[in-house]
Every structure is written in structure tokens, then in C-alpha cells.
Amino acid sequence: MLGHTEESRPLEAVTIQGTDEGASQVVVVLGGHPDEDTSWAGFRLLQYLATTTGGLAAHTVHVFLDSDPDGAALNAERGAESLRRYYEPMNRGGYHRPAVAEQPAMHLPLTAREDIPAGADMKATLALKQFLDDVLDGDGQPPILFDLHRCGIGKMYAITTEAQPPLERHFALAAAQAGLPLARESWALGDHLVSEWAPGVWKPAPAEVCTGDARMGNPQLYAKHRCPRARTVIVEVPQFTASGPLPLSGPHMARQLRNVDAALRLCARTLDDLTLTPHGRAYLSREHMLQHLASEEDRREWASGPFPLQTMLRQTSELTSHALCTRNLPSRNMSPEWTLHGRVVRFAQAVTGARPVAPAAAAHAVLATIAVALRGEQGLREVSR
Ligand SMILES: [Zn+2]
Numbered sequence: 001m002l003g004h005t006e007e008s009r010p011l012e013a014v015t016i017q018g019t020d021e022g023a024s025q026v027v028v029v030l031g032g033h034p035d036e037d038t039s040w041a042g043f044r045l046l047q048y049l050a051t052t053t054g055g056l057a058a059h060t061v062h063v064f065l066d067s068d069p070d071g072a073a074l075n076a077e078r079g080a081e082s083l084r085r086y087y088e089p090m091n092r093g094g095y096h097r098p099a100v101a102e103q104p105a106m107h108l109p110l111t112a113r114e115d116i117p118a119g120a121d122m123k124a125t126l127a128l129k130q131f132l133d134d135v136l137d138g139d140g141q142p143p144i145l146f147d148l149h150r151c152g153i154g155k156m157y158a159i160t161t162e163a164q165p166p167l168e169r170h171f172a173l174a175a176a177q178a179g180l181p182l183a184r185e186s187w188a189l190g191d192h193l194v195s196e197w198a199p200g201v202w203k204p205a206p207a208e209v210c211t212g213d214a215r216m217g218n219p220q221l222y223a224k225h226r227c228p229r230a231r232t233v234i235v236e237v238p239q240f241t242a243s244g245p246l247p248l249s250g251p252h253m254a255r256q257l258r259n260v261d262a263a264l265r266l267c268a269r270t271l272d273d274l275t276l277t278p279h280g281r282a283y284l285s286r287e288h289m290l291q292h293l294a295s296e297e298d299r300r301e302w303a304s305g306p307f308p309l310q311t312m313l314r315q316t317s318e319l320t321s322h323a324l325c326t327r328n329l330p331s332r333n334m335s336p337e338w339t340l341h342g343r344v345v346r347f348a349q350a351v352t353g354a355r356p357v358a359p360a361a362a363a364h365a366v367l368a369t370i371a372v373a374l375r376g377e378q379g380l381r382e383v384s385r
Helices: 039-050 069-073 123-136 165-177 219-226 250-270 278-285 289-298 307-326 336-352 359-384
Strands: 013-016 026-029 061-064 144-150 157-160 193-198 201-204 231-237
Touching: 013 039, 026 123, 026 359, 039 061, 039 359, 061 123, 123 219, 144 219, 144 359, 157 165, 165 193, 165 201, 165 359, 219 231, 231 359, 250 289, 250 307, 250 336, 278 307, 289 307, 307 336
Parallel strands: 026 061, 026 144, 144 231, 157 201
Antiparallel strands: 013 061, 157 231, 193 201
């Protein structure tokens, strides 16, 4: 137990002692983005370690169970079996991806703590920092950190801060073993990446691009800052796969983005103060994104991929949730935001053919990635048994 959040939820970590004291230590961070389900993969990993000897189980593995329990609580009641259920707005427990300013895992200090802006010291950030420091400052072999994420509608990829030959050589095999497609084009992912190490493996942009502030980083950038000899891997496993390239021109996608943006802004003007709810603040923090994405799509012959659709879905969902929280409507169907959201869900489903990734496949993708990063092809054989 590492403390409690602002809303009194526990912040917890689990350590599974390895059988080989000389083996490098492994750090796994779950739930950095509370809208992305990584808990299943975390528990599958713990179950594997608890029932196996040798191989991965030779390493001591430290798992931070949830980086944002308060954000996760706002996602607790939605499902993941369809885009409609995944992005479902509700006055409690619907889809929620907090504004970056409210994401604890994005505020780890890359500078002296007192230089970080006030308000950035969320309790979950402090607990995560303490947890990481305990491992990163230890003696012995430098640790390897895995930060688990789900990249919405798309393909599997990884982000590493340094060359990692075993992972680079076998990452595509790990994705294949989990039955997931491998991402090949970084510009379609909506992430800040600078160069490709190997198929599906990229190097991250510096903090001022990733978090918008050179003084604050995610667990990956923080681990590298605190312990330069550490290795780090962000694992991105899709929540849904698309049936193929989008059957949509760039200008067509741009028009959709601008239409939805205009409709959202119109709705937003009729609503009570958007800063009153986490949903309203999340919407506001991304209000500039749809126009920005539209100008990028305008320059493409074909739409880049599902990321602009996901951004629309996040925005229509968050604004609808804000409306449901602040307005007393006899039925949610009477909300114009809800109608707009429903239209975007149907459009996104039609053009992507999105199908959910089974939780077991997503969990195996993570286990296989950790296995190849630590033990190369042999690791892959071990976890496939
Ligand atoms: Zn994420």
C-alpha cells in the first residue's frame, strides 16, 4: 500500500520475488490512462509468475496496480464489446479520459520537485514516483520498465527509449503469437514518435512534445531520467482492430471533423460551466484537436486511420457526460449532444468495421512482449506453452 488518492481509493503495488537474485528487476505500470484497460493483462502476468518457475519468473517483478484509481472509477460501468459500449457517456461511470493536467502518470518530475507547477502533485503521482524510485535507485542490474497502454482502434506497437535488440528482433512474432496486427506507420497512431528502431517499435519524442512540458514526464521518460541505464518499453495493444484501411478520402475525414467540431462547440455554448465536471474539463482540454486534425487530413489523399475518429468519439462522449451530469433531463435521448455522439459512433463503426480484441489476446500480447524483451525468442516459446 502506497497511499490513497484524493477520493480515498488505495494506491497499491505488488512485488513477486524472482528465483534468480542476479536477474534484472522488472517494473510494470498499469492504468496510466484510465480509459484503457490494462488490469486484465496485469493480472494475467501475476498469475503466470505465480504458477511458473524459471524463465520470466527468475526476475523480481514489481507491479503498480493502478496509476489513476479515481479516473478508473469513472470508467467502471462501461463495456468494451463494441464502440458504442466503449465510448458510452453516462452521468457516472461512462467513458472518461481525463485532461492531461489531471492524469497523475503524466506529472512525474524531470526536474527539482519545486520547479513543477502547483496543482501537479496529485497523490497518485507521488505514490507512483515513490514506487519507481525504490526500484530505480537500487543496486545491481539496471531495471526494465513496462508501461502498459491500449491504443483504441488499431494495431500493436511499442515505444522504447534505447535500442533493445531482443525486442526489436522478435516483437513482430510476439504480436503474431497474440493474433494481433503490427503497426507499421507511426503518423497514423496519434502518438509523439521520432524514429523507428524496428517494425512496430519506435523511439519517443522528448518530454516537451509528449507531455507538453519539459519538466514533467510519463513513467518511461521519468525512469530514463532517474536511471539512464534502465531500459523502458511502452506497450500499446489495440482495444479494437479495424477491418482494413479506411474507405475514406483525407478531405472527407476533414469535413467530418469540422462538422463535428462545429456541432460540439454549438452544444458547448448551451451548457453550464464546462470546468465543473472532469468530463467538461477533458472536453475543453482537447477542444483544439479536431480542427488541427482536419487540417492534417486535408493534405492526405486517403484518411490517415482511426485516430481522428477516436478523437471525435472522446469529445462527443465527454461533452455528453458533462451534459448528463449538469442537466436534469427526463431522458438522455433528449440531449442534442447524445444524438451527435450516436451519429459519430455509427459513422466510426461503419468505416472501421471495429471488432473488439478478446481480453485474453490482449493479455497474451503483453506477456509475449515482456518475454521477448527479457529473453528473446526463447521467452516467446516459454510463454506460448
Ligand atoms: Zn495510453
